[in-house]
Amino acid sequence: MDSIASFLTNMADEAEAKPGREAGATAATERKPRGAAGFKSAEQGFPLMPVGEAFDMGHAPDGTPLLDPRIFDAPEFYRNPYPYYKIMRDHYPVYFDKLHNCYYVTRYDDITACYFDDEGFNTIPKGSSSGVLGNTQLELSGVEHRRRRNLYGQHLVGKSLDNRLHAIQSIAEEMIDDFANLDESIKQDRNGVRTIDVGRAFANEFPIRVVCDVLGFPKESRKDFYYWYNSMMSGLGGSETHHQGLEARQHLEEYVGELVEERRKNPTYLYDANGKPVSKDVISKLCESQVDGDYLSTEEITSNIALVVGGGGETTRGAILNMGYLLLQHPDQFKAVMEDDGLWDSAFHETLRHSTPIGGQPRHNSFDIELHGVKVPAGSLVNMVDFSANHDERIFKDPETFNIFRPDLYSGKLLRSGYRKEGRCSHMAFGVGPHLCPGAWISHQEAVIGSKILWHKLKNPRINVEKMPKDIDGASLAPIGLISVKELWIDYDLN
Numbered sequence: 052m053d054s055i056a057s058f059l060t061n062m063a064d065e066a067e068a069k070p071g072r073e074a075g076a077t078a079a080t081e082r083k084p085r086g087a088a089g090f091k092s093a094e095q096g097f098p099l100m101p102v103g104e105a106f107d108m109g110h111a112p113d114g115t116p117l118l119d120p121r122i123f124d125a126p127e128f129y130r131n132p133y134p135y136y137k138i139m140r141d142h143y144p145v146y147f148d149k150l151h152n153c154y155y156v157t158r159y160d161d162i163t164a165c166y167f168d169d170e171g172f173n174t175i176p177k178g179s180s181s182g183v184l185g186n187t188q189l190e191l192s193g194v195e196h197r198r199r200r201n202l203y204g205q206h207l208v209g210k211s212l213d214n215r216l217h218a219i220q221s222i223a224e225e226m227i228d229d230f231a232n233l234d235e236s237i238k239q240d241r242n243g244v245r246t247i248d249v250g251r252a253f254a255n256e257f258p259i260r261v262v263c264d265v266l267g268f269p270k271e272s273r274k275d276f277y278y279w280y281n282s283m284m285s286g287l288g289g290s291e292t293h294h295q296g297l298e299a300r301q302h303l304e305e306y307v308g309e310l311v312e313e314r315r316k317n318p319t320y321l322y323d324a325n326g327k328p329v330s331k332d333v334i335s336k337l338c339e340s341q342v343d344g345d346y347l348s349t350e351e352i353t354s355n356i357a358l359v360v361g362g363g364g365e366t367t368r369g370a371i372l373n374m375g376y377l378l379l380q381h382p383d384q385f386k387a388v389m390e391d392d393g394l395w396d397s398a399f400h401e402t403l404r405h406s407t408p409i410g411g412q413p414r415h416n417s418f419d420i421e422l423h424g425v426k427v428p429a430g431s432l433v434n435m436v437d438f439s440a441n442h443d444e445r446i447f448k449d450p451e452t453f454n455i456f457r458p459d460l461y462s463g464k465l466l467r468s469g470y471r472k473e474g475r476c477s478h479m480a481f482g483v484g485p486h487l488c489p490g491a492w493i494s495h496q497e498a499v500i501g502s503k504i505l506w507h508k509l510k511n512p513r514i515n516v517e518k519m520p521k522d523i524d525g526a527s528l529a530p531i532g533l534i535s536v537k538e539l540w541i542d543y544d545l546n
């Protein structure tokens with residue numbers, strides 16, 4: 052704590068050394084905050100606060116804490132968002148962010164109601180995936196969305212998936228058994244201890260291999276596929292990588308074009324553990340699917356593939372790494388799941404509640420509305436903050452605590468987001484309503500099966516603190532914050 056205090060003092064000194072404010076500062080910034088330094092601009096940054104504490108931006112005459120929207124661009128918010136969401140939930144359940152010209156809805160009940168209202172809140176602005184993923188169901192609403200929603204969903208749930216669990220298992224085993232052959236940049240062996248980055252060794256690629264398998268891509272295409280996936284994902288991120296993303300999509304489409312031509316004539320199948328065909332793979336299924344009497348074009352099939360891979364890669368990777376990171380920091384809970392396989396389901400859901408890989412979804416309201424006294428004109432950008440709903444103390448007691456035994460979280464087998472019964476509620480990591488993630492069940496299986504095999508195969512695993520990013524005291528492990536763990540360095544015993 053001492054070093055956190057001295058860090059804040061340093062930040063305060065730095066801010067004092069550069070007094071003055073930018074023109075256009077909001078009321079929040081005009082007050083000199085208590086206990087920490089004032090700040091000049093968003094570029095200069097807000098001081099990083101101890102986890103759980105918000106930077107004091109001043110108060111209104113009635114004592115209401117003020118919130119400066121520039122905080123949303125600050126590293127402090129990315130690392131320590133939850134105290135700011137709490138201010139919003141308690142004082143501004145519908146917050147108008149003048150700077151970014153959008154609204155935030157932060158309470159669990161309000162978000163659930165908005166998500167279920169498909170007519171009142173339509174989906175994200177068209178073209179938001181910037182051409183990289185293509186025209187996907189994610190960006191459609193109403194009838195247009197419903198027509199495309201169920202083209203391949205049955206492969207990702209139920210019996211078809213149960214019959215394919217053996218494939219998920221063998222992909223995990225194959226990857227973990229190959230750890231000995233990993234590159235030196237990912238793995239080092241010293242004095243009977245192996246140090247590896249679980250991200251690059253396993254979690255980054257494992258979900259892509261699983262999805263590649265269920266889609267029906269030949270095994271030989273894995274490497275290309277992983278490259279296309281990575282390029283498309285970074286192509287969504289910014290202008291520098293956008294071009295690379297578009298190019299990757301073009302390559303994927305050319306590759307898919309040839310496969311589609313072949314599969315339209317000769318569909319291929321997925322098999323159960325005994326070699327019995329379970330069903331056609333997703334690509335073959337898409338080849339025979341029709342919307343409004345027309346077969347899907349290659350472009351439409353590519354967009355579906357890109358969405359399935361885009362939706363299922365980064366998210367499941369984040370879930371596996373966050374779960375490992377959180378469990379290893381709570382040794383009693385780690386021991387409990389290792390002794391009782393039945394607890395992995397709860398560990399998965401509690402991870403998604405505590406630190407979900409997807410923070411929320413943007414919507415546009417179709418009509419003028421008024422919510423909690425705030426008027427929201429039709430066509431506004433309204434962000435549903437799932438991160439905040441998952442930490443709403445009206446629903447989850449002591450929400451910042453990671454506890455796989457918490458009695459208020461529903462973690463039944465078939466997850467129904469927005470579900471609420473007998474004092475238990477589901478988390479919101481998979482969204483709610485018509486766009487509820489169709490990959491929820493397969494990602495659950497991937498994360499649970501993959502983690503179970505991984506952590507059972509490694510002897511005495513523990514976090515290699517030295518190699519992991521540190522928090523502001525320079526010693527303790529960095530919190531997960533808004534972004535899933537990128538690397539997870541661990542040590543385990545070789546004998």
Ligand code: HEM
Nearest residue numbers: 188189359362363366367370412480481482486488490494
């Ligand atoms: C932990 C893992 C995952 C998380 C947290 C997650 C989260 C989400 C969320 C929040 C949505 C809703 C978007 C909205 O409301 O606009 C969504 C939609 C979607 N997800 Fe996932 N997802 C995960 C894994 C997967 C997997 C493994 C797949 C595919 C195999 C997948 C495919 C999709 C698709 C296709 C959609 C669009 C659904 C629609 O618009 O109707 N996701 N996901």
